[in-house]
Amino acid sequence: MLTSNDAVKTRIYLVAFVLGGLFIYVALRLYNVQVVRHEELYKEAKKQYTAQRTKTGKRGEIRDIDGNLLIGNVPVTRIIADPCNIETELQARRLAMLLNWDFGLNYAECYKDLTKKTRLKKLSDGREIEVERRYTLLVREVEFKEAEMFRKKLEINDIPGVYFNHYYKRYYPKNHLLANVLGFIGWRGIEPTSAETTMPETVKEIYEVDRAGLRLHYGDGRQEEVRDGEHIYLTVSEPIQSILEEELDKVMEKWKPKTAYAIMADPRTGNIMAIAQRPTFNPNNRQKMDSNSWRLKAIEDTFEPGSVMKPMVVAGALDFGLVTPQTKFDCENGVWIYKNRSMRDTHPEKMLSVANIIKHSSNIGTAKIGLQLGEKRLDHILRSFGFGQNTGIPVKPETRGQYLPLNKWDGLSITRFPIGYGVGVSPVQILRAYCALADGGNLRKLRLIDHVEDPETGKIIVSPIEPPVRIYRNPQLANQIVSLMVTVTEPGGTATKAAIEGYDVAGKTGTSRKWQAAEKQYSYNKSFATFAGFVPAHDPAFALVVVVDEAVGSIYGGTVAAPAFREIASRTLKYLDIKPKHEPVAPEPAVSRTTEVKPQPHPRKVAAKPHVPKASPTKPVPEKNAKKFIPIDDSYYRRHYRQNPGNR
Structure with missing residues (x-):
């Protein structure tokens, strides 16, 4: 029989056992919470009092060769609202009214949107449930200053639930200038092609907040520094680009063509100095963009070039030793039947030397030179000048042109290809070929990006100038074709309107x-009018191609494109401060009958002082009146193009 003491002991043991069990349970539970599940629960708790946001740096800028800004960044703001945080109807009405006053938004639509507190959410099983509506876009894009003014108005009117998302948008300070080349993200041009280079880093910023979600100025937090994208410096010169675009505008006004292109490059480096087309667009305002003006047609499209192809064929024939400038061909008095197909010359002649075939642009004479070359050599020559290949310009898409492999030539190809028919080329391919003619037969890849700069460290990575492919077997003959091309712009040639007083201009219509x-069949009134050339002929500062598509009033390159070449080239020569080989004689001033006239020597009797170019370490001084090809080192930059971009 248990005594009262035994009963007490039993109860004590029972209570101790229960309490011990509870203690062990709590201890285990605490161990599980504090040790085993520490990281898991810490993360859950942290979500309650911390927030995070994503920060992105600025996209890298794009500038011209001299550092002039072509694409930059401007701060803008996106205004959003949380309808559930707009507590009263009066606040919603005030906000709708402010949106109407400041941004011209419809008051009724804004008020309806702000008072809609819920939305339907579709679940994975197909059911729809009603959830809180915590987001609505008020203004997609507004300038930073306007957003700050709007924020102050919200504070004065005690309107909660409105948030401001700041970011940068791309800005084109020169509007239409170089627009087709620059392009924009989501389309074509340098901007999307170089997106990986200009892309900034994105980081997360973590900070503590109070119960209302407002940021605390104390407590733990983590913030990483954002890194801006790298800057790209193009080979393009903004002043020269402006010249091209201004002159193309004049061409469009005078000749009313469908399209016009002008492209300029440095023959010694392959640097694109300017490239323009019309029609174009303003990338700052894409709402009214014409789809015909978006594409960079000078790189993407092809055309049959016509007679601008002839100098390459003649250069190849001279290099193979099959002809000399004095070799004569029967030009059939302007009409020639070959394989039952006729070929005509605009200027009928009987016998013409190779020099005059170029000067008078004889189709028949050039076709017979093609026959003398034979298919294999002709194919080799045209491919050596880069036809049927990419030019190296870093813009996509780029056409390779339409050039048939040798095994698909027909019987007429050998006579049509030399005069620029039956082949499709792009304007940049023509430019590259003429750069090779200007540089003594050195075919270079075209360059559009000069260097890339890291804005954080200032480190510069220069885009290398690759060694050229040497076309000619006999480089000493390079000057011959240049001299023949000069006669095209001299009296009696087909491009006297391309001549520039004081300079030798080499080119071809x-x-x-x-x-x-x-x-x-071929059209009688629709054509491509082209002029391609370089100046000064024997020491070229640049090569330039002008193409006009379907000019109204004339179809001829010598009438339509040659004057535009002259205006662009003469203005560019002045900008580059390239002196003429001799100063033009100024006309005598008009004198009234009552003015006493002092006897003056006749201008032609005054001995002109010969112009002697200054010597430089990389460029020997030519003899007086000499016209010799001057080789230049591959790394040599023309005039305003510097070897060390870090000094720009």
Whole structure:
């Protein structure tokens, strides 16, 4: 029989056992919470009192060769609201009214949107449930200053639930200038092509907040520094680009063509100095963009070049030793039948030397030079000048042109290809070929990006100038074709309107009639009018190609494109401060009958002082009146192009 003491002991043991068990349970539970699940629960708790946001740096800028800004960044703001945080109807009405006053938004639509507190959410099983609506876009994009003014108005009117998302948008300070080349993200041009280079780093910023979600100025937090994208410096010169675009505007006004292009490059480096086309667009305002003006047609499209192809064929024939400038060909008095197909010359002649074939742009003479070369050598020459290949310009897409492999040539190809028919080329391919003619037969890849700069460290990575491919077997003959091309712009040539007083201009006209697929024949009034050349001829500062598509009033390259070449080239020569080989004689001033006239020597009797170029370490001084090809080191930059971009 248990005594009262035994009963007490039993109860004590029972209580101790229960309490011990509870203690062990609590201890285990605490161990589980504090040790085993520490990281898991810490993260859950941290979500309650911390917040995070994503920060992105600025996209890298794009500038010209001299550092002039072409694409930059401007701060803008996106205004959003949380309808559930707009507590009263009066606050919603005030906010809708402010949106109407400041941004011109419809008051009724804004008020309806702000008072809609819920939305339907579709679940994975197909059911729909009603959830809180915590986001609505008020203003997609507004300038930073306007957003700050709007924020102050919200504070004065005690309107909660409105948030401001700041970011940078791309800005084109020169509007239309170089727009087709620059492009924009989501389309084409340098901007999307170089997106990986200009892309900034994105980091997360973590900070503590109070119960209302407002940021605390104390407590733990983590913030990483954002890193801006790298800056790209193009080979383009903004002043020269402006010259091209201004002159193209004049061409569009005078000749009313469908399209016009002008492209300029440095023959010694392959640097694109300027590239323009019309029509174009303003990348700052894309709402009214014409789809015909978006694409960079000078790189993407092809055309039959016509007679601008002839110098390459003649250069190849001279290099192979098959002809000399004095070799004569029978030009059939302007009409020649070959394989039952006729070929005509605009200026009928009987016998013409190779020099005059170029000067008078004889189709028949050039076709017969092609026959003398033979298919294999002709194919080799045209491919050596880069036709059927990419030019190296870092903009996509780029056409390789339409150039048939040798095994697909027909019987007429050997006579049509030399005069620029039956082949499709892009304007930049023509430019590259003429750069090779200007540089003594050195075919270079075209460059559009000069260097990349890291804005944080200032480190510069220069885009290398690759060694050229040497076309000519006999480089000493390079000057011959240049001298022949100079006669084209001299009296009696087909491009006297391209001549620039005081300078030797080497070039060639091109008039290629457009193929009409429906009629299966070439058009009589639709053509590509082209002039391609370089100046000064024997020491070229640049090569330039002008192409005008379907000019109204004339179809000829010598009438339409040559004057535009002259205006662009003469203005560029003045900008580059390239002196003429001799100063033009100024006309005598008009004198009234009552003015006493002092006897003056006749201008032609005054001995002109010869111009002697200054010597430089990389460039020997030519003899008086000499016209010799001057080789330049591959790394040599022309005039305002410096070897060390870090000094720009």
